[in-house]
Amino acid sequence: MKKRSVTSRDVAALAGVSQSAVSRCFSPRASISDGTREKVLAAAKTLGYRPNSIARSLITRSSRTIAVVMSQLDNPFYAQMLDRASRLFQVKGYHLLLFMVSADGESKGVMGEILQSQVDGILMLSASLSSSFAQECVERSIPVVLINRTVDSDSVSQVASDNYHGGYWVGSFLAAAGHERCAFISGLPSASTNVHRRRGFLDALAAYGLTCWAEERGDYQADMARQATHRLCGGDSRPDAIFAANDHMAIAVIETLRTDFSLRVPQDVSVVGFDDIPLAALPSYRLTTVRQPLEEMVVQAAEQLLWQIAEGRIVAVNQTLPIVPILRESARCPTDVHI
């Protein structure tokens, strides 16, 4: 057991004031005279007193804590998002409680724990939320914001980049450059990001009178993308362009193409990704990709969460942020590029 810690009572006794005076001393906007404050602060210092935020949370009904749910910390894109979110909330006086779930589907158990942990808000970084859970959050008036994932509920906020048009851009870019056998390596089939990127890609291809030459499943994972590349190029004919649903996979595709098939990128096969992770810019890859406004997405999500918390009510907002095509050298370009 932990040894009894120093309480506001102890400080009060030493300072010769009431316990509530001590409390006021550590409350932002409470009226207290300078004299008392000094006595209290002095006593607090000698005793090494720190207000117990658990007790504070219990009474204020606010833990100043945000739950972050995510699944893929190995994808630098989400690692970076977490980094940003953490620093951002820290500045606002909130702490992050981290929950990792398996890639697909939410862990039912985990969501239960989140609810019990009395967080003030929930941030889902590309993790799925069941509508029954969304419902329960609303009932407890805990705001939820999904980043890059949608849910069948009109009560949670969503922030996403324009995945459809990102996919559309890739499709038209590839088609305009004269590619005729465009393949798609998908992300998680259940992920809205994947669905939208794919839809956009297919629609663009169709607009050029093309169909997707082949489609393989990659689940947003590097090693699955590697296998998908093998299926794509192992036969008699092979694609002349591959759109991987994210950069993480696209890098794996490029490596596989070069190493296992001695194919050059983009001379033999064009490769396009999605996200624009730092790695994509390295000379070894020079990956043509679609940049998601990472920073902006986090900022918007945080703002929505914070605003709802301050307001004390749930106001669901759907935001779609514009993407930015990034032209590098991993894909052959149309003669004159129309972005």
Add this chain to the structure above:
Amino acid sequence: MKKRSVTSRDVAALAGVSQSAVSRCFSPRASISDGTREKVLAAAKTLGYRPNSIARSLITRSSRTIAVVMSQLDNPFYAQMLDRASRLFQVKGYHLLLFMVSADGESKGVMGEILQSQVDGILMLSASLSSSFAQECVERSIPVVLINRTVDSDSVSQVASDNYHGGYWVGSFLAAAGHERCAFISGLPSASTNVHRRRGFLDALAAYGLTCWAEERGDYQADMARQATHRLCGGDSRPDAIFAANDHMAIAVIETLRTDFSLRVPQDVSVVGFDDIPLAALPSYRLTTVRQPLEEMVVQAAEQLLWQIAEGRIVAVNQTLPIVPILRESARCPTDVHI
């Protein structure tokens, strides 16, 4: 304000039992009859009751929460560690509270917040801890485990890989292969990992009658490593081997060598890293490096933390885990390799 939530009282009233019966129902090993349990559970379900863990923490003096302090989420090595740690603690029924600090030195403010947040333990992932803080943690009997960082205090536990011998291996490997101008790109000067890797490297070189040809500061950051490479190779002569204090920098070094100086690795310059991040194994790099037992380090750190928490007392232990040299093709090999 949050709407009043369902409490154990409400459940008790509906189930027609006492409030403490409800409490027992949700406590692991409390004696309660099946009949009562069913009634309570039924009532709880219809009301959507979830025990408030804040209130529970207040009385049990245990938040079942671990603070994780780290600075570099962009380094995949630490992202991976966080991932592992998170899942590991989750299984044990603990939650992680994430605190990001600036790369060097601890944020004084952050450590204060950690103390107030009443965590049961603190895990420092390559983040520094001042001895005064270590002291304060001991006084509150909050166990602390540092991973890959040491602190001048005999009351906190430390888990690290054998950085000295890792560096030593690199030095002797490079020297044995006949390299004569070995350069070192350092990590953070204040980091114990950097100090030990460097010391080992220098000692090995000395054993071969060599000295470090040049030393540049990289602070464990990719872009600083790029600049360091420029300083190293921009002059009249250049090193024939570069030891970067971690893989993250080594990758940047290779890219820079190839792109900005048209140098081949390892024919013109050998490059060795440290960590063995997933990227290091990619065909584009095939980085010779020193693997740290990531999984094992996290497991050991978690065990120590959990054990101390269970025991209720601080027992500082220093663990040094063996490293594993990974031979790939980014560095020229000695004719016959003695590992």
Add this chain to the structure above:
DNA sequence: CTGTTAGCGCTTTCAG
């Protein structure tokens, strides 16, 4: 096995 009774450490009216 169950209900009653004290609090955990703090914030927050409410008088003075």
Add this chain to the structure above:
DNA sequence: CTGAAAGCGCTAACAG
């Protein structure tokens, strides 16, 4: 401005 008093929701003796 300050102290006294009443809980926040729950656990943990303690009787019955």
